[in-house]
Amino acid sequence: MNSVVQAPTAATASKFTLFPFLDLQAQFATIRSEVTAAVERVLATQQFILGPDVEQFEREMGERLGCRYAFGCASGSDALVLALMALGIGVGDEVITTPFTFVATAGSIARLGARPVFVDIDPDTYNLNPGQIKPAITLRTKAIIPVHLFGRAALMDEITAIAKTNGLAVIEDAAQAIGTDYHGRFAGNIGDLGCFSFFPSKNLGGAGDGGMVSTNDPKLADRLKLLRLHGSRSKYQYEILGLNSRLDTLQAAVLRVKLRHLDEWTMARRRNAVRYRGLFAQAHLEDLVCLPVDPPGSRHVYNQFVIRTRQRDQLRNYLQRAGIPTEIYYPMPLHLQPAFRYLAYQSGDFPNAESASRSVLALPIFPELTEAQQEAVVTAISDFFSANH
Numbered sequence: 001m002n003s004v005v006q007a008p009t010a011a012t013a014s015k016f017t018l019f020p021f022l023d024l025q026a027q028f029a030t031i032r033s034e035v036t037a038a039v040e041r042v043l044a045t046q047q048f049i050l051g052p053d054v055e056q057f058e059r060e061m062g063e064r065l066g067c068r069y070a071f072g073c074a075s076g077s078d079a080l081v082l083a084l085m086a087l088g089i090g091v092g093d094e095v096i097t098t099p100f101t102f103v104a105t106a107g108s109i110a111r112l113g114a115r116p117v118f119v120d121i122d123p124d125t126y127n128l129n130p131g132q133i134k135p136a137i138t139l140r141t142k143a144i145i146p147v148h149l150f151g152r153a154a155l156m157d158e159i160t161a162i163a164k165t166n167g168l169a170v171i172e173d174a175a176q177a178i179g180t181d182y183h184g185r186f187a188g189n190i191g192d193l194g195c196f197s198f199f200p201s202k203n204l205g206g207a208g209d210g211g212m213v214s215t216n217d218p219k220l221a222d223r224l225k226l227l228r229l230h231g232s233r234s235k236y237q238y239e240i241l242g243l244n245s246r247l248d249t250l251q252a253a254v255l256r257v258k259l260r261h262l263d264e265w266t267m268a269r270r271r272n273a274v275r276y277r278g279l280f281a282q283a284h285l286e287d288l289v290c291l292p293v294d295p296p297g298s299r300h301v302y303n304q305f306v307i308r309t310r311q312r313d314q315l316r317n318y319l320q321r322a323g324i325p326t327e328i329y330y331p332m333p334l335h336l337q338p339a340f341r342y343l344a345y346q347s348g349d350f351p352n353a354e355s356a357s358r359s360v361l362a363l364p365i366f367p368e369l370t371e372a373q374q375e376a377v378v379t380a381i382s383d384f385f386s387a388n389h
Contacts, residue, residue, distance in 0.1 A: 072247025076197025
């Protein structure tokens with residue numbers, strides 16, 4: 001039986017929850033007429049593969065990011081694969097990345113026969129620790145993939161400096177970070193290539209899968225354009241072996257509508273983050289719960305609002321009984337996953353990533369979240385600690 005992957009929404013929420021972890025239905029209700037008109041426009045043209053909306057969406061995204069080229073593809077995972085392929089990375093090569101991320105980051109490296117080389121994270125930001133990169137570089141290292149996890153930018157100045165000194169490419173995994181600002185530059189437009197996901201639960205989510213690769217390098221852009229279309233410029237002529245990885249025109253049309261609302265949704269997420277901090281302070285929970293922070297010179301876009309506590313599992317069980325939805329990103333770091341057992345990493349190799357996996361908990365942060373719902377979340381957390389201290 002095929003498994004079905006869904007973003008958690010009001011429709012899939014447990015009947016015992018007071019509200020969903022992510023309410024996509026509430027968002028859709030505000031843009032229904034715009035989305036319907038966009039979809040009907042595409043249906044009227046019957047141009048579903050690389051139609052006009054794809055080209056227009058690519059241009060609009062490029063303008064927003066401030067980059068020269070942006071290419072839609074089938075998913076965020078494919079975006080990573082295409083970026084690696086554009087750099088010519090394959091069998092025998094090594095790519096440095098974080099073990100505390102979604103599987104696609106390292107899985108894309110492995111799919112091409114290259115070796116993911118993990119280094120530990122910073123315990124406060126959950127992002128790749130630049131201080132751990134240099135010892136992991138070998139003669140086989142070809143690239144670094146930092147992940148802007150949960151919507152907070154990695155320390156790109158340090159990472160790109162290391163890459164430049166050692167002749168390495170930098171691929172930004174910005175799947176959770178569209179709109180994240182890092183010292184005046186947008187995530188996905190700092191390294192050599194940027195990779196985005198439009199999975200429905202992302203801050204800019206489609207009506208299905210979708211992804212994008214961005215770059216300022218014309219040579220990489222030319223290869224990306226070939227690679228996503230079987231390596232072909234003209235019908236039945238193939239210069240290189242590529243993929244069938246194109247952004248559907250219907251998805252592009254939906255995403256163009258949503259892109260117009262992204263700034264207001266991002267502002268709402270950030271307002272909700274500020275409100276959470278105020279509520280946690282009022283409840284005097286600062287010594288019991290570690291909250292995410294906005295780093296100076298950067299803008300966190302809060303794809304997730306992730307707290308941290310040593311009593312994570314007990315707290316989550318209590319919140320579930322109280323009807324409060326939560327998620328864990330991620331319960332097991334990649335170096336301990338069975339799929340990566342062949343890399344021969346051991347428990348204890350990356351203590352910060354392992355500790356994070358045992359202690360992080362994501363709270364609802366979607367733009368339509370109400371003040372009353374946030375108060376219910378923090379009240380339940382406060383009640384838990386009152387009963388357990």
